[in-house]
Amino acid sequence: MTIIPSSVVAVIITTLIAFITSATLIHGLGSGSTVAVSYGSNTICGIVAEEPTQRIVCYRGGRIISVLPNISFSSISGGRNSFCGLTSDGRLLLCWDTTSSNTTLHFRRVYYNDTVLLENLAVDGDEVCATVNGVNVTGVVKCWRGDRSSQNLPSEVESFVSISSGLGFSCGIRENTRRVRCWGNNAIVTEIETQFGNMPMWSIIAGGSHVCGLNTSGSLLCEGSNSSGQLNVPTDSSMEFSKVALGANHTCAIWKSNGTVVCWGGGGQFLVNATANISFESIESGFNYTCGLTKGNFSIICWGPGWPNNQSYSDLPLPKILPGPCVQPSSCHV
Numbered sequence: 001m002t003i004i005p006s007s008v009v010a011v012i013i014t015t016l017i018a019f020i021t022s023a024t025l026i027h028g029l030g031s032g033s034t035v036a037v038s039y040g041s042n043t044i045c046g047i048v049a050e051e052p053t054q055r056i057v058c059y060r061g062g063r064i065i066s067v068l069p070n071i072s073f074s075s076i077s078g079g080r081n082s083f084c085g086l087t088s089d090g091r092l093l094l095c096w097d098t099t100s101s102n103t104t105l106h107f108r109r110v111y112y113n114d115t116v117l118l119e120n121l122a123v124d125g126d127e128v129c130a131t132v133n134g135v136n137v138t139g140v141v142k143c144w145r146g147d148r149s150s151q152n153l154p155s156e157v158e159s160f161v162s163i164s165s166g167l168g169f170s171c172g173i174r175e176n177t178r179r180v181r182c183w184g185n186n187a188i189v190t191e192i193e194t195q196f197g198n199m200p201m202w203s204i205i206a207g208g209s210h211v212c213g214l215n216t217s218g219s220l221l222c223e224g225s226n227s228s229g230q231l232n233v234p235t236d237s238s239m240e241f242s243k244v245a246l247g248a249n250h251t252c253a254i255w256k257s258n259g260t261v262v263c264w265g266g267g268g269q270f271l272v273n274a275t276a277n278i279s280f281e282s283i284e285s286g287f288n289y290t291c292g293l294t295k296g297n298f299s300i301i302c303w304g305p306g307w308p309n310n311q312s313y314s315d316l317p318l319p320k321i322l323p324g325p326c327v328q329p330s331s332c333h334v
């Protein structure tokens, strides 16, 4: 048996994490995540790292909730009272009702197919959408559950590279033009589409009634409702964000330079001093709080006016969470 010095292990771990993180960035922001917030029940879920199985575990109101089945997932996405997970091979999509139990959540199978695979998971309310990749189709949006009355749904000939869901609407980036295309029952969608216009986008994330994303030259642009200043992107260095998370009426983003988070909108209540020096891998927002996966120890911390500890942040008692979706099993071991 070879004994590997812990410093070497640390270097390997750091390299793998850097690899996973950069791989994630290539896929953009709207491709699901390893952290999901189910905002109606304030349930925060993550895909665990450092275990043979990349299982999902959740937290709500001081309790850890276990999630069945105990199998590996690559990405998860949260809606109102549910969240959904996609297995690493893209064949299986499962969803869980977060209000059904305080101890163990049982799944419902939403999709299974060996040849027509899914990617780009997005959950809006209780509707779940994903892009489909089969023999003759790539990037076609397919949706399940929900009320099925969404306006202006994409057709079978429209392909998307990324999709994201807000409150009562979803938006995607069209494959050919990289233009923003939105659908759903929220009247804001027309305004959002018009405001983005022809701007070629790299990634987008939808919030309450606004949408933010990086354009193809890396600038962060936000469009839609500005009722609480949520479009008011800090101007001096708009080239410098890596990821964003949008709540009902606030926006948070990670500075590329040092990984710290800055938030705007929502009455200025989301920028708390306690998180100023913490670097993050990724962030996700609920209605009126934001959660982030820390770079330092891969724990999830949450803060904001809608979070119980609203002057500071809470460190959730979850196991270490995977920093980003990893599709190749060999890249999934942190």
Ligand SMILES: *[C@@H]1O[C@H](CO)[C@@H](O)[C@H](O)[C@H]1NC(C)=O
Residues within 6 Å of the ligand: 052, 053, 055, 070
């Ligand atoms: C999940 O399954 C793996 C093996 O597949 C096992 O090692 C692990 O203990 C299980 N974890 C839980 C929480 O059941």
Ligand SMILES: *[C@@H]1O[C@H](CO)[C@@H](O)[C@H](O)[C@H]1NC(C)=O
Residues within 6 Å of the ligand: 099, 100, 101, 102
């Ligand atoms: C979960 O716990 C909360 C508060 O303790 C309780 O109100 C609720 O009924 C419980 N839900 C279930 C499904 O057990």
Ligand SMILES: *[C@@H]1O[C@H](CO)[C@@H](O)[C@H](O)[C@H]1NC(C)=O
Residues within 6 Å of the ligand: 112, 113, 114, 115, 116
């Ligand atoms: C997978 O999808 C294809 C094309 O829609 C269909 O022909 C096939 O029956 C599906 N397989 C399963 C197992 O559902």
Ligand SMILES: *[C@@H]1O[C@H](CO)[C@@H](O)[C@H](O)[C@H]1NC(C)=O
Residues within 6 Å of the ligand: 199, 200, 215, 216, 217, 218, 219, 221
């Ligand atoms: C991205 O947005 C910035 C700021 O609005 C703009 O200067 C730049 O031209 C845009 N990039 C493209 C490719 O349109």
Ligand SMILES: *[C@@H]1O[C@H](CO)[C@@H](O)[C@H](O)[C@H]1NC(C)=O
Residues within 6 Å of the ligand: 226, 228, 229, 230, 231, 232
């Ligand atoms: C959004 O609102 C803020 C004030 O809350 C204002 O300073 C800013 O100019 C507005 N931005 C847009 C794009 O309307």
Ligand SMILES: *[C@@H]1O[C@H](CO)[C@@H](O)[C@H](O)[C@H]1NC(C)=O
Residues within 6 Å of the ligand: 228, 248, 249, 265, 266, 267, 268, 287, 288
């Ligand atoms: C939006 O933000 C304001 C504070 O600016 C707050 O009073 C209001 O309740 C928020 N609305 C929603 C839907 O969260």
Ligand SMILES: *[C@@H]1O[C@H](CO)[C@@H](O)[C@H](O)[C@H]1NC(C)=O
Residues within 6 Å of the ligand: 273
């Ligand atoms: C947060 O930090 C700023 C600058 O460091 C300081 O002016 C402000 O009083 C602090 N706010 C709180 C609530 O501690």
Ligand SMILES: *[C@@H]1O[C@H](CO)[C@@H](O)[C@H](O)[C@H]1NC(C)=O
Residues within 6 Å of the ligand: 273, 274, 275, 276, 277
């Ligand atoms: C953040 O770091 C700065 C500079 O080191 C320090 O002054 C400040 O107190 C730190 N803030 C917190 C909340 O730790």
Ligand SMILES: *[C@@H]1O[C@H](CO)[C@@H](O)[C@H](O)[C@H]1NC(C)=O
Residues within 6 Å of the ligand: 237, 255, 257, 258, 259, 260, 276, 277
């Ligand atoms: C992180 O970088 C941003 C933007 O460059 C800067 O405003 C902020 O003060 C930095 N924070 C720390 C803790 O260095």
Ligand SMILES: *[C@@H]1O[C@H](CO)[C@@H](O)[C@H](O)[C@H]1NC(C)=O
Residues within 6 Å of the ligand: 278, 294, 296, 297, 299, 301, 315
């Ligand atoms: C992880 O990091 C956070 C933020 O720096 C800190 O509050 C927390 O105590 C750390 N947790 C563990 C288990 O070390």
Ligand SMILES: *[C@@H]1O[C@H](CO)[C@@H](O)[C@H](O)[C@H]1NC(C)=O
Residues within 6 Å of the ligand: 269, 305, 306, 308, 310, 311
């Ligand atoms: C913060 O939480 C306290 C106690 O839960 C509550 O009384 C207060 O209104 C909250 N503040 C904000 C800004 O939501």
Ligand SMILES: *[C@@H]1O[C@H](CO)[C@@H](O)[C@H](O)[C@H]1NC(C)=O
Residues within 6 Å of the ligand: 039, 040, 287, 288, 305, 306
């Ligand atoms: C946060 O949003 C929830 C709705 O999801 C609401 O019930 C709660 O009152 C809000 N809290 C604050 C402090 O705005």
